[in-house]
Amino acid sequence: MKPAGSFQTLISVAELQSMGTSALVIDTRFDLSDTEAGRLAYEQAHLPSAHYLHLDKDLSGSKTDAEGRFKGRHPLPERERFAEGMRQLGLNSGMQVVVYDAQGGMYAARLWWMLRWIGHSQVAVLDGGLQAWQSAGAPMSKERPEPQAGNFILADSVMASLTADQLQARLGTVRLIDARAPERFRGEVEPLDSKAGHIPGASNRLFKNNLQDDGRFKSAELLRAEFMALMAPFSVTEVVHQCGSGVTACHNLLAMQHAGLAGALLYPGSWSEWSADPARPVATA
Secondary structure, eight states: OOOTTOOOSEEOHHHHHTTTTOSEEEEOOOOTTSTTHHHHHHHHOBSTTOEEOOHHHHSOOOSBOTTOOBOOSSOOOOHHHHHHHHHHHTOOTTOOEEEEOSSTTTTHHHHHHHHHHTTOOOEEEETTHHHHHHHTTOOOBOOOOOOOOOOOOOOOOSSEEOOHHHHHHHTTSSEEEEOSOHHHHTTSOOSSSSSOSBOTTOEEOOGGGGBOTTSSBOOHHHHHHHHHHHHTTSOGGGEEEEOSSSSTHHHHHHHHHHTTOOOOEEOTTHHHHHTTOTTSOOBOO
């Protein structure tokens, strides 16, 4: 069993249980069509000692910049504000953080990326999520822990990102991977954003393809083989991930990191920001 603090991609139910109460556990359940469903589910039952963070309110920032330009449906918050929020939740430097959801890790991976973005690499997603915890017969709780401020200090990011302008300037020189469903990628449907289609030159890999039938991640070896084939002939640092709003793209980043493929970038604004600008090119089919 690895010591606490050394889990930086995935953690199993048994490994989390072995830590007792030493880890900071965070529930990120969410539903895009009912934005309070995750919080309500948390209040009904959650992992013992788990805190709750809301995608819209805690893991996203203002949708417009200082000039009023749209930044996407779930733009990143200010690093300093997010770091302060995590410190007030109880985050200490070097502390093991474990995040989970009930949606295959699609929201937990966002928080995983964001913690690394503020310089905290000791964070792992619970493999299999809430379903794996319950399947193991592990206890649930309704008690909400009282936050106690930690000592975390904002540090250099260990994850990289780029803006829409930077991405547009690099189209054709990077492997752009879109984590959305194939029908959205092809432009056949668009339930959330202003325009259907995808960014020119992008390849499609639905984030759910990182998972086995039981909801746990595929092996590191299999993920490595799949992503190596997808990104060829580009190097890892020439890979850019995006999705609809910068959330499920983090799932592909987590899968690559778990496979030993570190260094890919995130385009946080993703399709929601890109498609809102009529000057940016769009592809379909």
